[in-house]
Structure formats: C-alpha cells, structure tokens
Amino acid sequence: MTLDTLNFQTNYLSLNNEFYDMTDPTPLDDPYLISFNTHVAKLIGLESISGDDPRFVDLLNGTFIPRGVRPFSMCYAGHQFGNYAPRLGDGRAINLGSINGWHLQTKGSGETLYSRTSDGRAAVPSSIREYLMSEAMHHLGIPTTRALGVIGSQTKIVRNNIEQAAIVMRLSPSWVRFGTFEYFYYFKEYDKLQTLTDYVIAESYPHLKDDEDRYFKFFSEVVERTAKLIAKWQSIGFCHGVMNTDNMSIAGLTIDYGPFSMLDDFDYGFVCNKTDKAGRYSYGEQPNVSYWNLTMLSKALTPIIDKERMQKKLDDYGNFLYPNAYIDVMRQKLGLDLKLDEDVELITDLVGALQDAYVDYTNFFRTLSHYDSDRMPLFDIAMNPVVIHNWLELYDKRLAKETRSQSDRQKEMLKTNPKYVLKNYMLQEAIDLAQKGDFSSIETLLHIAAHPFDELPEFEHFAHETPEEHKNICLSCSS
Incomplete structure (x- = not known):
C-alpha cells in the first residue's frame, strides 16, 4: 500500500456527535521528517519507501488528506490527580480514522474544541520521547500504542522554554479511555454510556458481542487486562507518571506517554513527574492507583452493570488478579519454572x-x-x-x-530480562542532537528499542549503569 492507496475508516463517527468534534488540523511551519518507523508501517500495510515520499510529512502535518480521512477529536472526562474534571478530550490530538484495526492519530496538530487554554501543540522533546518509548515498550512485550513517525518544524511554542513544535503520528487499537465512560456517567447520559459500551465491546472485546452477560464480562476483562498490564510495568521498572483515568486505556494498553521513566537504581518510591508533589503516581503506587482508577470506572458503569458484581471483581483484583499476575512475571524474571x-x-x-x-x-x-x-x-x-x-x-x-538445567534457566531468563531499556538520559541525548538537526541517535535508539534482549556489541555502552549525574531524571508534562 502506498500513500495514494491509503483508505481510512471512521466508525467512531457513527456515534452521536457529542462523542467527538470534527476538527481540522493546523499545519506547522516548514515541517521536516525526524523519523519514520518501518516496523509500524507494516501494521497498516504501508510500504517502507513511503517514508521517503514528501507527502508523508504532509500526512502528519495535515496538508495531505488520504481517502476516507475525516479529522476529529474525541470527547472525554477524567480524574486528574484524584480530582474530577468534567470535560477534557483530545486537546492536541486529531484522529484520522483506522486502517487494519489501527486508529491513526496525530498529536500536536493544533487547537481543538477540547484544548481549553492550551495551544494544541506538542514540543520536539516530548514527541521524540513518545515515539521511541512506545516502540521500546512493544518490543519488551508490554501492550502499548505505537508510533509511525514524527516531524519537527520551525513553529515556536512556549513550554518551560521556547521550543520547536512537532507532531507524532501514533496508532492504537482503541483510543477510548476510562474517562470516556465517566463523561457520560456524570452528565447522566446513560443511553450514550450504553452505546459507548456496545461500541467498545464490538471494537476491543468482539467475542462478547452476543453474550447476554456481555456488560459485566466486559468490565471483568478490563480489570484482568489492567492487572496484567500493571504487573508488566512493575516487573520491567516502568513508571508512567500520569495515571489519571483519562490516561487509562479501556483496551488494557499503555497510552499517553508524558513524563515517564524506566527505573535507574531501584527505588520503590520513585516519582518521575515534577508535577506529582505528593507522589500519587510513584512507581510503587501504580498497582494501587490502577485499582482506584478501576473503581472510578465501575462507578461510571453502575447504570448498566450491577454494582455488587463489579465490586467483587474489584476485590478479586486486589486479592489475587494483580498479585498473581505480578508473581507470575517475576517468576519468569527469576527463572523459576x-x-x-x-x-x-x-x-x-x-x-x-x-x-x-x-x-x-x-x-x-x-x-x-x-x-x-x-x-x-x-x-x-x-x-x-x-x-x-x-x-x-x-x-x-x-x-x-x-x-530444569542451569543452562536452560539462563536461556529463558535472557529472553525475559532485557539488556537494553531506553532510559531518560539516553532519550535526552538523542533529543539534544535532534534539536541541532542530527537525527542519527534517534535511529540508533529505535534499533536498540527493537532488540532489547539481544547482544549488540557496538551499543554495549547503552547497557551500562546510568551515569550518576543522570539518575532519576524527573520531568514535567511538557518535557
């Protein structure tokens, strides 16, 4: 498939227009390609040579519109640091539609109806970080969104400093969040809440579509997927940084890479988000926060699912679903058969x-x-x-x-415990070079991200302990 033959579907637009707002992107000035991900291109059947086509940059920039594209931004609410915000939505992301079950979205495409006081833009550093980390997480075996490409520009935006604006194109099997359900619950639009649930079941849990008890089973599977996801985060040492309910995927994926980090020296209380002064989203609190978020989801689903049944499933989460998932992945890391x-x-x-x-x-x-x-x-x-x-x-x-033998144990452990993870200091070094026009380190890290368990002699230095001066880097939401 070439850029000419891309054909998007926009099934989400079959929902009531309160679910979304039709939103045209605002192009960046003098855009240029930073990186194109050939691995992700295969997911939508796009030829690898498409990265050399100038129209790929135009696709991300919103000036080339393939067949079927109807740009829109999604509406949702959410609990942010424990406080309910009734109207959030895609403040800087625009959905193009889906191909092969992957929903393509450009992040940083300008103001939307949901931008509030924000400019709808994304900076080069945060865009590169999400681009690389989502790929790294995938190859570590952790459910995640993916990223097809990232572009920079000469457009200036104000963050902690004056930054150049960028756009990252990311893909996901679903962009629906816990907070999407909360939006319709708190506005008491229960018919739309049920419509949303039916849509999500058809999209992400199709095996339940004709089940008479599909709503409860849907909730149960969300709980189970979330337990397995968080267990994998903890086992690999990943800190999300912003586990608000609007950043929790209803499909059990890692989404919205803001201020995140892989652990340097192990620290159960490590907080990677400068904004998180109380440590709500510390590494050690992630299992507890995920339970709290699931509790907020269960509340939003009470108009269509029995509250007591959901509470029992939530009790299961704390009593054995998450603990067992964590123990299972840690057994693998320890080579215990x-x-x-x-x-x-x-x-x-x-x-x-x-x-x-x-x-x-x-x-x-x-x-x-x-x-x-x-x-x-x-x-x-x-x-x-x-x-x-x-x-x-x-x-x-x-x-x-x-x-089993020591040799067999070691072989299995080497397939489970990565030699390479993308730490924040590595990402920052690549960002610093990219801001000078050198994108070679991004390609290097993209290669390393795709081979976390391999021996890569030429990149051995990336497997060393984090230099002391770069340990425990804490980032802001605009980093």
Missing part, C-alpha cells in the same frame, strides 16, 4: 533487598540471568552487596528445587 507458594516471600524479600542495595534495576536482572552460583558479578554492581548476598541465600535454596 515451578510455581511454589514460597515464591511470594522470595519475591517480596527481593523487592526489599533491591530497595536497600542501590543497584540498577535492569542490570541486576540481566546479571542474574547469567547466575551460576558465582555471586561476585552481582556484588560488583550493588553499592550494598550484603543485602544481595542475604537474598541469594534464599534464591539458591529455591533454585535447588527446580528440575
């Missing part, structure tokens, strides 16, 4: 040990993947090796109960 009750204590003790060890989270597990009873490699990467030693005493006893 058998499922034993004692694993819960082993993993709990590990979290405590990592907190006290001052050790790079990614490097710890990658080094552990080579573990053969020689403890020195692990001692060498920890500032406090004593706590690592004490935990390894427990780990050795647990490994003795496994039936």
Whole structure:
C-alpha cells in the first residue's frame, strides 16, 4: 500500500456527535521528517519507501488528506490527580480514522474544541520521547500504542522554554479511555454510556458481542487486562507518571506517554513527574492507583452493570488478579519454572533487598540471568552487596528445587530480562542532537528499542549503569 492507496475508516463517527468534534488540523511551519518507523508501517500495510515520499510529512502535518480521512477529536472526562474534571478530550490530538484495526492519530496538530487554554501543540522533546518509548515498550512485550513517525518544524511554542513544535503520528487499537465512560456517567447520559459500551465491546472485546452477560464480562476483562498490564510495568521498572483515568486505556494498553521513566537504581518510591508533589503516581503506587482508577470506572458503569458484581471483581483484583499476575512475571524474571507458594516471600524479600542495595534495576536482572552460583558479578554492581548476598541465600535454596538445567534457566531468563531499556538520559541525548538537526541517535535508539534482549556489541555502552549525574531524571508534562 502506498500513500495514494491509503483508505481510512471512521466508525467512531457513527456515534452521536457529542462523542467527538470534527476538527481540522493546523499545519506547522516548514515541517521536516525526524523519523519514520518501518516496523509500524507494516501494521497498516504501508510500504517502507513511503517514508521517503514528501507527502508523508504532509500526512502528519495535515496538508495531505488520504481517502476516507475525516479529522476529529474525541470527547472525554477524567480524574486528574484524584480530582474530577468534567470535560477534557483530545486537546492536541486529531484522529484520522483506522486502517487494519489501527486508529491513526496525530498529536500536536493544533487547537481543538477540547484544548481549553492550551495551544494544541506538542514540543520536539516530548514527541521524540513518545515515539521511541512506545516502540521500546512493544518490543519488551508490554501492550502499548505505537508510533509511525514524527516531524519537527520551525513553529515556536512556549513550554518551560521556547521550543520547536512537532507532531507524532501514533496508532492504537482503541483510543477510548476510562474517562470516556465517566463523561457520560456524570452528565447522566446513560443511553450514550450504553452505546459507548456496545461500541467498545464490538471494537476491543468482539467475542462478547452476543453474550447476554456481555456488560459485566466486559468490565471483568478490563480489570484482568489492567492487572496484567500493571504487573508488566512493575516487573520491567516502568513508571508512567500520569495515571489519571483519562490516561487509562479501556483496551488494557499503555497510552499517553508524558513524563515517564524506566527505573535507574531501584527505588520503590520513585516519582518521575515534577508535577506529582505528593507522589500519587510513584512507581510503587501504580498497582494501587490502577485499582482506584478501576473503581472510578465501575462507578461510571453502575447504570448498566450491577454494582455488587463489579465490586467483587474489584476485590478479586486486589486479592489475587494483580498479585498473581505480578508473581507470575517475576517468576519468569527469576527463572523459576515451578510455581511454589514460597515464591511470594522470595519475591517480596527481593523487592526489599533491591530497595536497600542501590543497584540498577535492569542490570541486576540481566546479571542474574547469567547466575551460576558465582555471586561476585552481582556484588560488583550493588553499592550494598550484603543485602544481595542475604537474598541469594534464599534464591539458591529455591533454585535447588527446580528440575530444569542451569543452562536452560539462563536461556529463558535472557529472553525475559532485557539488556537494553531506553532510559531518560539516553532519550535526552538523542533529543539534544535532534534539536541541532542530527537525527542519527534517534535511529540508533529505535534499533536498540527493537532488540532489547539481544547482544549488540557496538551499543554495549547503552547497557551500562546510568551515569550518576543522570539518575532519576524527573520531568514535567511538557518535557
């Protein structure tokens, strides 16, 4: 498929016009291509040479409109840092429609009906960060939106500094959020709430479409998908930074990459968002916040689903759905094939040990993947090796109960524990070069993002511990 033969569907526009607003993009001045993602192009059947076509930049910039495109922005509400905001919506994103089940959206395309006092723009740094990180998360095996390309421009916008505006084209199987349901609940438009639920079931849970109990089963699956998603975030050391209900995907995806971070040294209380003064969205609070967000979703669904049934499912989330999902992924990281009750204590003790060890989270597990009873490699990467030693005493006893060979365990762990994750200092270095017109580091990081578990000798330095001066970078929503 070429740019000429792209053909978009806009099924969302079959809903009542309160769900969206028809919105034309506002083009940037002198746009230029920063990067084109050939891996994502395949998802919509777009030829890789399309990145060389000047009209690809025009597509992102809104000056080339393929067949079927009817630009619109979506309406939703949400709880932001625990406080309800009745009308949010796509303040700087414009939906083009869908291809092959992927909904294409340009972020940074100018003011919409939902922009409020914002300019509807996105800066080059935040656009590059989302472009690269969404790809990295996908290759780490974490459900996420994707990104097809990113463009820069000469348009100036005011953030913490004067920045150049950019647009990133991102793709998702669904852009519906918890907050979309909240919007219609709080306005008491229960017929539209039910219509929305039917739409989401058809789009993201089609196997439930003809089920008589589809609404409750839909909610149940949202809870289960969210439990698995957050467990994967915690296991890989990902901090989202802005887990408002309007940033929670009804399809169980990672969406809206604002101020995010991968852990450097393990810190259960790490907060990556400068705005989050109280630490509501700290790394360690993400499981609790996801439960709270699901509770807000259940409230919004009470007009069509029994409240007590939903509460029981929420209780399941806290009692075993999330804990079991987390323990399962951590077992994989530890190379444990058998499922034993004692694993819960082993993993709990590990979290405590990592907190006290001052050790790079990614490097710890990658080094552990080579573990053969020689403890020195692990001692060498920890500032406090004593706590690592004490935990390894427990780990050795647990490994003795496994039936598979050490070699097989190590092979599986190396497929689970990445050597490379995109840390904020790496992204910032690529951004600094990009702002000088050098996009080579973006392509390098895009390549590394696609091979997180591989040995890449030429990029070995990206697997080192984060330099001390760059640890625990905290970002704002406009970073």
